Amino acid sequence: MNIDVILSFVISYGLKLVSAVLVLIAGFWLAGKFTKYLRKVLEKRSIDVSLSSFLTSFLNILFKILTILISVASVGVEMTSITAILAAASLAVGMALSGTLQNFAGGVIILFLKPFKVSDVIEAQGFVGTVKEIAMFTTMIITPDNKCIFIPNGSLANGAIINYTREGIRRLETIYDIAYGDDVDKARKILTTIISADNRVYKDPTPIIVVSTLGSSSISIMVRIWTSAADLVPVQFDLNEKVYKTFPAEGLNFPFPQMDVHIN
Numbered sequence: 001m002n003i004d005v006i007l008s009f010v011i012s013y014g015l016k017l018v019s020a021v022l023v024l025i026a027g028f029w030l031a032g033k034f035t036k037y038l039r040k041v042l043e044k045r046s047i048d049v050s051l052s053s054f055l056t057s058f059l060n061i062l063f064k065i066l067t068i069l070i071s072v073a074s075v076g077v078e079m080t081s082i083t084a085i086l087a088a089a090s091l092a093v094g095m096a097l098s099g100t101l102q103n104f105a106g107g108v109i110i111l112f113l114k115p116f117k118v119s120d121v122i123e124a125q126g127f128v129g130t131v132k133e134i135a136m137f138t139t140m141i142i143t144p145d146n147k148c149i150f151i152p153n154g155s156l157a158n159g160a161i162i163n164y165t166r167e168g169i170r171r172l173e174t175i176y177d178i179a180y181g182d183d184v185d186k187a188r189k190i191l192t193t194i195i196s197a198d199n200r201v202y203k204d205p206t207p208i209i210v211v212s213t214l215g216s217s218s219i220s221i222m223v224r225i226w227t228s229a230a231d232l233v234p235v236q237f238d239l240n241e242k243v244y245k246t247f248p249a250e251g252l253n254f255p256f257p258q259m260d261v262h263i264n
Contacts, residue, residue, distance in 0.1 A: 020071045027067025035060040053118065054111055057135045103137040106153030110134060115161050121229070123162040125151050165229040169202065172225050172236055176243055177218035179253040184211060187221055187252055194242045195225055200235050202226040218255040 035056045042052040116122045129141035138150040212222035
Protein backbone atom coordinates (compact mmCIF):
# COMPACT_ATOMS: atom_id res chain seq x y z
CA MET A 1 0.00 0.00 0.00
CA ASN A 2 1.27 3.46 -0.88
CA ILE A 3 2.73 5.30 2.12
CA ASP A 4 0.98 8.49 1.04
CA VAL A 5 -2.40 6.74 1.15
CA ILE A 6 -1.67 5.40 4.63
CA LEU A 7 -0.58 8.82 5.89
CA SER A 8 -3.65 10.43 4.35
CA PHE A 9 -5.89 7.85 6.04
CA VAL A 10 -4.20 8.28 9.43
CA ILE A 11 -4.32 12.06 9.23
CA SER A 12 -7.93 12.13 8.10
CA TYR A 13 -9.35 9.72 10.64
CA GLY A 14 -6.83 10.65 13.32
CA LEU A 15 -8.05 14.21 13.30
CA LYS A 16 -11.64 13.02 13.42
CA LEU A 17 -10.85 10.75 16.34
CA VAL A 18 -9.10 13.56 18.21
CA SER A 19 -12.02 15.89 17.57
CA ALA A 20 -14.43 13.21 18.78
CA VAL A 21 -12.46 12.79 22.02
CA LEU A 22 -12.35 16.57 22.50
CA VAL A 23 -16.10 16.81 21.92
CA LEU A 24 -16.64 14.03 24.45
CA ILE A 25 -14.48 15.70 27.10
CA ALA A 26 -15.99 19.13 26.50
CA GLY A 27 -19.54 17.75 26.48
CA PHE A 28 -19.10 15.89 29.75
CA TRP A 29 -17.53 19.00 31.32
CA LEU A 30 -20.39 21.21 30.13
CA ALA A 31 -22.96 18.67 31.34
CA GLY A 32 -21.44 18.77 34.83
CA LYS A 33 -21.33 22.59 34.84
CA PHE A 34 -24.91 22.88 33.57
CA THR A 35 -26.36 20.49 36.14
CA LYS A 36 -24.51 22.31 38.96
CA TYR A 37 -25.88 25.63 37.70
CA LEU A 38 -29.37 24.17 37.37
CA ARG A 39 -29.20 22.80 40.92
CA LYS A 40 -28.31 26.25 42.27
CA VAL A 41 -31.13 27.89 40.30
CA LEU A 42 -33.66 25.38 41.60
CA GLU A 43 -32.43 25.89 45.17
CA LYS A 44 -32.78 29.68 44.86
CA ARG A 45 -36.35 29.28 43.60
CA SER A 46 -37.17 26.99 46.55
CA ILE A 47 -38.01 24.04 44.29
CA ASP A 48 -38.64 20.83 46.22
CA VAL A 49 -35.28 19.20 46.99
CA SER A 50 -36.53 15.77 45.86
CA LEU A 51 -37.62 17.10 42.47
CA SER A 52 -34.43 19.14 42.10
CA SER A 53 -32.25 16.10 42.78
CA PHE A 54 -34.19 13.93 40.33
CA LEU A 55 -34.17 16.53 37.52
CA THR A 56 -30.46 17.30 37.76
CA SER A 57 -29.61 13.59 37.81
CA PHE A 58 -31.84 12.91 34.79
CA LEU A 59 -30.57 15.87 32.73
CA ASN A 60 -26.95 15.05 33.51
CA ILE A 61 -27.35 11.54 32.09
CA LEU A 62 -29.35 12.83 29.10
CA PHE A 63 -26.70 15.40 28.18
CA LYS A 64 -23.95 12.80 28.43
CA ILE A 65 -25.85 10.50 26.07
CA LEU A 66 -26.29 13.36 23.58
CA THR A 67 -22.57 14.15 23.87
CA ILE A 68 -21.68 10.56 23.03
CA LEU A 69 -23.97 10.67 19.96
CA ILE A 70 -22.42 13.91 18.74
CA SER A 71 -18.94 12.52 19.35
CA VAL A 72 -19.69 9.39 17.33
CA ALA A 73 -21.21 11.50 14.55
CA SER A 74 -18.08 13.69 14.41
CA VAL A 75 -16.00 10.62 13.51
CA GLY A 76 -18.02 10.28 10.35
CA VAL A 77 -20.72 7.77 11.30
CA GLU A 78 -24.03 8.81 9.73
CA MET A 79 -26.85 9.66 12.11
CA THR A 80 -29.20 7.35 10.21
CA SER A 81 -26.88 4.46 11.00
CA ILE A 82 -26.70 5.54 14.64
CA THR A 83 -30.48 5.77 14.80
CA ALA A 84 -30.86 2.29 13.34
CA ILE A 85 -28.32 0.89 15.81
CA LEU A 86 -30.02 2.62 18.72
CA ALA A 87 -33.42 1.35 17.62
CA ALA A 88 -32.12 -2.21 17.44
CA ALA A 89 -30.20 -1.92 20.68
CA SER A 90 -33.00 -0.21 22.62
CA LEU A 91 -35.15 -3.35 22.54
CA ALA A 92 -32.33 -5.55 23.79
CA VAL A 93 -31.25 -3.01 26.38
CA GLY A 94 -34.85 -2.49 27.45
CA MET A 95 -35.27 -6.20 28.08
CA ALA A 96 -31.90 -6.52 29.81
CA LEU A 97 -32.49 -3.46 31.96
CA SER A 98 -36.16 -4.01 32.72
CA GLY A 99 -35.38 -3.70 36.42
CA THR A 100 -33.54 -0.43 35.85
CA LEU A 101 -36.43 0.98 33.83
CA GLN A 102 -38.77 -0.08 36.62
CA ASN A 103 -36.60 1.85 39.06
CA PHE A 104 -36.79 4.93 36.81
CA ALA A 105 -40.57 4.65 36.68
CA GLY A 106 -40.59 4.19 40.45
CA GLY A 107 -38.63 7.42 40.85
CA VAL A 108 -41.18 9.29 38.75
CA ILE A 109 -44.03 7.84 40.82
CA ILE A 110 -42.31 8.86 44.07
CA LEU A 111 -41.88 12.43 42.82
CA PHE A 112 -45.53 12.71 41.80
CA LEU A 113 -47.19 10.92 44.72
CA LYS A 114 -44.66 12.21 47.30
CA PRO A 115 -44.91 9.46 49.95
CA PHE A 116 -41.75 11.03 51.34
CA LYS A 117 -39.33 13.84 50.59
CA VAL A 118 -35.70 14.65 51.31
CA SER A 119 -35.06 14.98 55.10
CA ASP A 120 -38.00 12.70 56.02
CA VAL A 121 -37.33 9.74 58.29
CA ILE A 122 -38.77 6.61 56.71
CA GLU A 123 -38.82 2.84 57.12
CA ALA A 124 -38.81 0.78 53.93
CA GLN A 125 -37.42 -2.53 52.69
CA GLY A 126 -36.28 -3.35 56.22
CA PHE A 127 -34.26 -0.14 56.69
CA VAL A 128 -34.86 2.99 58.77
CA GLY A 129 -33.14 6.27 58.01
CA THR A 130 -33.29 9.88 56.86
CA VAL A 131 -33.84 10.45 53.13
CA LYS A 132 -30.73 12.17 51.76
CA GLU A 133 -31.34 12.07 48.02
CA ILE A 134 -33.93 10.84 45.50
CA ALA A 135 -32.07 10.07 42.26
CA MET A 136 -33.23 8.59 38.95
CA PHE A 137 -32.94 4.95 39.93
CA THR A 138 -32.30 4.84 43.67
CA THR A 139 -33.12 6.68 46.88
CA MET A 140 -30.31 7.24 49.36
CA ILE A 141 -31.07 7.14 53.08
CA ILE A 142 -28.75 7.67 56.05
CA THR A 143 -29.33 5.36 59.03
CA PRO A 144 -29.09 6.61 62.65
CA ASP A 145 -25.60 5.06 62.89
CA ASN A 146 -24.56 6.98 59.73
CA LYS A 147 -24.67 4.15 57.21
CA CYS A 148 -25.50 5.11 53.62
CA ILE A 149 -28.08 2.83 52.01
CA PHE A 150 -29.27 2.96 48.39
CA ILE A 151 -32.76 1.51 47.86
CA PRO A 152 -34.08 0.90 44.30
CA ASN A 153 -36.96 3.24 43.49
CA GLY A 154 -38.97 0.39 41.97
CA SER A 155 -39.01 -1.45 45.30
CA LEU A 156 -39.95 1.74 47.15
CA ALA A 157 -42.79 2.58 44.76
CA ASN A 158 -44.25 -0.94 45.03
CA GLY A 159 -43.62 -1.62 48.72
CA ALA A 160 -44.86 -0.42 52.08
CA ILE A 161 -43.31 2.81 53.38
CA ILE A 162 -43.57 4.15 56.93
CA ASN A 163 -43.00 7.92 57.08
CA TYR A 164 -42.15 8.90 60.65
CA THR A 165 -41.98 12.67 60.13
CA ARG A 166 -44.69 13.53 57.58
CA GLU A 167 -47.41 14.40 60.11
CA GLY A 168 -45.11 16.48 62.28
CA ILE A 169 -46.24 15.03 65.64
CA ARG A 170 -45.85 11.55 67.09
CA ARG A 171 -47.39 9.65 70.00
CA LEU A 172 -45.03 8.20 72.55
CA GLU A 173 -46.29 5.13 74.39
CA THR A 174 -44.29 3.62 77.21
CA ILE A 175 -44.98 1.39 80.22
CA TYR A 176 -43.60 1.56 83.77
CA ASP A 177 -44.00 -1.29 86.24
CA ILE A 178 -44.47 -0.91 89.99
CA ALA A 179 -44.73 -3.59 92.66
CA TYR A 180 -47.99 -4.89 94.10
CA GLY A 181 -48.81 -2.94 97.24
CA ASP A 182 -47.39 0.34 95.87
CA ASP A 183 -49.71 3.34 95.58
CA VAL A 184 -50.98 3.56 92.00
CA ASP A 185 -52.41 7.06 92.51
CA LYS A 186 -49.05 8.25 93.81
CA ALA A 187 -47.32 6.82 90.73
CA ARG A 188 -49.84 8.55 88.47
CA LYS A 189 -49.32 11.86 90.28
CA ILE A 190 -45.53 11.60 89.91
CA LEU A 191 -45.80 10.81 86.22
CA THR A 192 -48.21 13.72 85.69
CA THR A 193 -45.78 16.10 87.40
CA ILE A 194 -42.83 14.91 85.30
CA ILE A 195 -44.80 15.15 82.05
CA SER A 196 -46.26 18.58 82.86
CA ALA A 197 -42.76 19.97 83.53
CA ASP A 198 -41.55 19.00 80.06
CA ASN A 199 -42.40 21.76 77.56
CA ARG A 200 -41.81 19.41 74.64
CA VAL A 201 -44.88 17.35 75.58
CA TYR A 202 -48.10 18.65 74.00
CA LYS A 203 -51.03 19.49 76.26
CA ASP A 204 -53.43 18.68 73.43
CA PRO A 205 -54.01 15.79 72.85
CA THR A 206 -54.21 15.27 76.58
CA PRO A 207 -51.62 12.87 78.05
CA ILE A 208 -53.06 9.53 79.19
CA ILE A 209 -51.83 7.64 82.26
CA VAL A 210 -53.68 4.37 83.01
CA VAL A 211 -53.17 0.98 84.61
CA SER A 212 -52.79 -1.23 81.55
CA THR A 213 -51.93 -4.68 82.94
CA LEU A 214 -51.95 -6.60 86.19
CA GLY A 215 -48.99 -8.87 85.63
CA SER A 216 -47.75 -11.89 87.55
CA SER A 217 -45.36 -9.80 89.65
CA SER A 218 -46.05 -6.16 88.79
CA ILE A 219 -48.62 -3.51 87.97
CA SER A 220 -48.06 -1.92 84.55
CA ILE A 221 -48.83 1.77 84.14
CA MET A 222 -49.09 2.92 80.53
CA VAL A 223 -48.21 6.48 79.52
CA ARG A 224 -49.35 7.98 76.21
CA ILE A 225 -48.13 11.46 75.31
CA TRP A 226 -47.76 13.48 72.11
CA THR A 227 -44.69 15.41 70.99
CA SER A 228 -43.00 16.57 67.79
CA ALA A 229 -41.39 13.92 65.62
CA ALA A 230 -37.96 15.45 66.24
CA ASP A 231 -38.40 15.38 70.05
CA LEU A 232 -39.81 11.87 70.33
CA VAL A 233 -36.59 10.02 71.20
CA PRO A 234 -35.13 12.73 73.50
CA VAL A 235 -38.42 12.97 75.40
CA GLN A 236 -38.52 9.20 75.89
CA PHE A 237 -34.94 9.06 77.18
CA ASP A 238 -35.48 11.95 79.59
CA LEU A 239 -38.77 10.51 80.84
CA ASN A 240 -37.17 7.13 81.53
CA GLU A 241 -34.31 8.71 83.48
CA LYS A 242 -36.59 10.92 85.57
CA VAL A 243 -38.90 8.02 86.42
CA TYR A 244 -35.94 5.84 87.38
CA LYS A 245 -34.65 8.52 89.77
CA THR A 246 -38.01 9.66 91.18
CA PHE A 247 -39.94 6.43 91.81
CA PRO A 248 -37.49 4.92 94.34
CA ALA A 249 -37.11 8.29 96.10
CA GLU A 250 -40.89 8.40 96.54
CA GLY A 251 -41.10 4.85 97.86
CA LEU A 252 -42.23 3.17 94.65
CA ASN A 253 -40.44 -0.07 93.79
CA PHE A 254 -39.45 -1.47 90.42
CA PRO A 255 -40.41 -5.16 90.62
CA PHE A 256 -38.46 -8.08 89.21
CA PRO A 257 -39.78 -11.50 88.20
CA GLN A 258 -40.18 -13.77 91.17
CA MET A 259 -41.72 -17.13 91.96
CA ASP A 260 -42.96 -18.59 95.26
CA VAL A 261 -42.04 -22.27 95.68
CA HIS A 262 -43.84 -24.29 98.39
CA ILE A 263 -42.18 -27.56 99.48
CA ASN A 264 -44.36 -30.11 101.28
